[in-house]
Amino acid sequence: MAVRVRFAPSPTGHVHIGNIRAAIFNWLLARHAGGAFLLRIEDTDLERSTPEAIATLLDVMRWLGLDYDGEPVYQTQQRPAHDQAAARLLSQGDAYRAAKGGGGEAVLFRIPWQAEAVPGVTTVGPAELAVHPAEPVRVGPDGLQYSVPTAKGKAVEGGACLAGYRDLEILDAAGAVLFRLDAVIDRVLAGESFSIPGAASLRFTRRAITYHDLVKGPLSKPLDSLRDFVIVRSDGSPVFHLANVVDDITMAITHIIRGDDHVENTYRHLFLFHALGAAAPAYAHLPMIVNASGKPYSKRDGDAFVGDFREKGYLPEALFNYLTLLGWNPGDDREKLSREELVQAFSLDRVLQSSAQMDAAKLLNLNGQYMAALPFDAFLEGVRAAISRLPWAATADAARLEAVARLMQSRTKLYTDVAAWEYFFVDSPSYDEKAVGKFLRKPG
DSSP: OOOEEEEOOOOOSOOBHHHHHHHHHHHHHHHHHTOEEEEEEOOOOTTTSOHHHHHHHHHHHHHTTOOOSSOOEEGGGGHHHHHHHHHHHHHHTSEEEEEOTTSSEEEEEOOOSSGGGSTTEEEEEEEEEEOOTTSOEEEETTEEEEEEEOTTSOEEEEEEOGGGGEEEEEEOTTSOEEEEHHHHHHHHHTTOOEEETTOOEEEEEEEEEEEEETTTEEEEEEGGGOOOEEEEOTTSOBOHHHHHHHHHHHTTOOEEEEEGGGHHHHHHHHHHHHHTTOOOOEEEEEOOEEOTTSSBOOGGGSOOBHHHHHHTTOOHHHHHHHHHHSSBOOSSSOOOOOHHHHHHHOOGGGBOSSOEEOOHHHHHHHHHHHHHHSOHHHHHHHHHHHHTTSTTGGGOOHHHHHHHHHHHGGGOSSGGGGGGGGGGTSOOOOOOHHHHHHHOOOOO
């Protein structure tokens, strides 16, 4: 089966290095496997995904050499497919309408009661949970709602989807059974609700959804920690979960490579793929880029957007190389690799599971290596462009500039470094010592 991957950003004007690193990893896998690298622009946030923001994204991709196959897919243009999928899920009984705050009815996807039919769902074993007796347990089409006691005896709200509680028995403090879910499950799924006062514990069979992540290995989540989730808002617009899965099916995506902040979404998406009659793609969740303190890397920590590095004079080849090595290694100690070498060496089994720390000094040194290796004519062209923006540009005659550039190429790490070359072109001011002594006297 041919590899088909996608980069699916939501353009907002700035392109974060974490997002573009995901694009790079997708691109590398596609080019290594001889597959397709597709671009899907998730532009449903019309206030933020402006034409200008989309143009910025496309410009960044061109600058980094991330060529995509075919034409970009715009998510707003896929609305008919999203609506058809929602209608199908409703007709199959895999979704239902429910009133939500603000008026109107949203459409929720129901984690299936017969969850064993979904690939990856397994039985974990018997489980028991203490509940706060002061609050009744409520059982309805949207799941269970109850309160659990804290160490200080306070009630904290809890609950999950119906599928999380197979073989459920609700017990009182003496262990007597107050309610059996399996006996009334058809009535509950049809819309009936129950309130059970005096409950002290829940006894049920725990099931979990598990999948093998190509980076993180086996990942699992108990169904009693999942809730039914909204797939269509009360205004009729599709939520990310539905649109994302439908578009991946339409585009025949085989591998989804994205940040590990999407791990929780994946559990839900596996159920959606099954309900829509499609096999789920393989998933690979990339480690987060962090700062020196281990926290998510942001603008507060330094340059975080591709445009920041571009404006400072970083070369696209150097930034591409560095971001590839941020959470991946080629299997040896090489740090400077050409685009062709990266494509040849790339594989997901060398992506690290742990967070990747941004190292600005390492990137700067790598950029210096790329600068030193540039053909001189290309280096000189970049120098001229950088100097043209400086106030002393007019003093930089062509012959001297070429000589200075030859001298300084091996020492230049960024094109913005040329601002320090001023002394090569601007004469130091001369002084009349007698005039200085006459007019500039020391205080007192």
